[in-house]
Amino acid sequence: MHSDHKYIEALRQNDQILIRDIYVNHADNVQRWVQSRGGALEDARDVFQEGLIALFEKAQDPAFELSCPLGALLHIICSRKFIDKLRQKGRDTEVRNEEERRYTEEGDADALTLAEESLAEKEKQDRLGRAFEQLSELCRNLLTMLSKGLSPKEVVEQLQMNSLDTLYRRKNACGERWRSLYAEMAI
Amino acid sequence: MNEKDFTLIHNYFNGLLSPQDVVMVEQRVMRDEVFKQEFELQKDMEAYPRRRGKRQEFIESLAAVEKEFFQVEQNKRTPLKARVNLRRLIMAAAASVVFLLSVIWLFQQRATPTYEHYAQHDPLSLTLRGETSTAISDAEKAFANENYQKAEIALDQIISTDSSNITARLYKGICQIELNKIEPARATLEPIAEGQSALRSEAIWYIALSYLKEGNYSACEQALSGIHVGDSRSREAAKLMKKLKSKSK
Numbered sequence: 001m002h003s004d005h006k007y008i009e010a011l012r013q014n015d016q017i018l019i020r021d022i023y024v025n026h027a028d029n030v031q032r033w034v035q036s037r038g039g040a041l042e043d044a045r046d047v048f049q050e051g052l053i054a055l056f057e058k059a060q061d062p063a064f065e066l067s068c069p070l071g072a073l074l075h076i077i078c079s080r081k082f083i084d085k086l087r088q089k090g091r092d093t094e095v096r097n098e099e100e101r102r103y104t105e106e107g108d109a110d111a112l113t114l115a116e117e118s119l120a121e122k123e124k125q126d127r128l129g130r131a132f133e134q135l136s137e138l139c140r141n142l143l144t145m146l147s148k149g150l151s152p153k154e155v156v157e158q159l160q161m162n163s164l165d166t167l168y169r170r171k172n173a174c175g176e177r178w179r180s181l182y183a184e185m186a187i
Numbered sequence: 188m189n190e191k192d193f194t195l196i197h198n199y200f201n202g203l204l205s206p207q208d209v210v211m212v213e214q215r216v217m218r219d220e221v222f223k224q225e226f227e228l229q230k231d232m233e234a235y236p237r238r239r240g241k242r243q244e245f246i247e248s249l250a251a252v253e254k255e256f257f258q259v260e261q262n263k264r265t266p267l268k269a270r271v272n273l274r275r276l277i278m279a280a281a282a283s284v285v286f287l288l289s290v291i292w293l294f295q296q297r298a299t300p301t302y303e304h305y306a307q308h309d310p311l312s313l314t315l316r317g318e319t320s321t322a323i324s325d326a327e328k329a330f331a332n333e334n335y336q337k338a339e340i341a342l343d344q345i346i347s348t349d350s351s352n353i354t355a356r357l358y359k360g361i362c363q364i365e366l367n368k369i370e371p372a373r374a375t376l377e378p379i380a381e382g383q384s385a386l387r388s389e390a391i392w393y394i395a396l397s398y399l400k401e402g403n404y405s406a407c408e409q410a411l412s413g414i415h416v417g418d419s420r421s422r423e424a425a426k427l428m429k430k431l432k433s434k435s436k
Contacts, residue, residue, distance in 0.1 A: 147236035
């Protein structure tokens with residue numbers, strides 16, 4: 001485990017003092033890197049925030065242990081997010097240049113794997129979120145109550161359902177709808 | 188995967204399987220890749236609403252911290268030409284502002300502190316990167332236009348789908364104060380003020396302002412004492428506290 005693992009714990013615990021340290025130690029580097037490639041300050045702020053959210057999502061896996069310097073990992077994640085931004089803006093030449101540079105510069109295999117896993121986890125959570133938003137209000141309430149630890153009996157009472165059986169049938173139907181929306185978004 | 192497999196996975200997470208069936212499902216996860224994928228997706232779905240609240244709190248923490256960074260550099264990056272062109276205008280404006288501030292300061296030294304003077308709200312920003320909804324956009328627009336009634340309705344809609352959205356709850360409290368629904372406002376803000384989120388001191392500040400609006404200065408002072416040095420709003424709180432103390436002498 002790398003000594004920077006304390007920052008992963010900080011993301012898990014929402015420890016603002018150490019989160020601030022992450023900004024102190026790495027925000028400038030990311031900002032300089034983005035601006036040196038023609039990105040705006042806003043772009044730098046966005047990719048840094050998205051990078052931290054990706055790490056936060058990865059950190060939700062209790063088995064995750066940081067095995068490389070946090071700066072190296074953040075750099076790869078933020079540079080990937082910046083390339084995505086360039087792609088969205090249709091700046092194809094810059095995307096090609098960055099992609100080429102990526103293959104020669106991204107040396108640390110551990111950091112590369114962790115970056116890809118973090119970005120994939122964020123993408124999955126974002127997609128789950130977009131699909132969840134499209135569910136009915138009843139589905140969202142029911143799934144939220146159960147996820148947050150209310151007992152099935154309490155949920156039946158709060159949502160004025162007839163029985164536990166109705167609750168489970170409704171929950172399964174909401175889950176199926178959610179799954180199908182999630183799958184559609186992958187296409 | 189067939190219907191029966193999905194039912195098995197649902198029943199596993201609903202806690203409806205016998206201990207033997209639980210073991211059977213867990214063993215199948217280890218040897219059947221397709222079953223494992225569906226099982227893992229269901230596991231993520233079960234955790235998602237809880238995790239979403241945690242993510243929201245995390246983003247709020249980032250928003251509170253990131254103001255300190257990036258912003259400073261933005262000032263440095265102001266183009267030279269713009270700075271030169273603006274210099275005369277800034278000097279003229281500064282002279283006027285100094286004069287005006289002196290006059291205002293003289294008046295304020297004697298004046299009773301009022302809610303209107305301190306109620307300077309930060310803009311409402313609930314839009315996450317890549318995520319938006321009609322309710323969020325309605326709430327942001329209405330709040331920016333000081334249409335607090337409409338903003339409160341939109342915020343209620345957001346809270347009904349995500350009760351852990353602390354920013355939405357804080358701004359709902361602010362809208363309620365503006366609409367003179369003082370007791371409900373405090374009921375909205377108190378759980379945030381008692382929590383550990385990045386918006387804790389913001390909530391205390393607005394509770395204090397709600398008392399100020401009612402003219403209940405002692406309750407206002409008491410609420411302000413909950414904001415500690417280093418918290419956001421600590422400087423405003425210290426100034427208001429000083430004014431309230433000098434008034435009571």
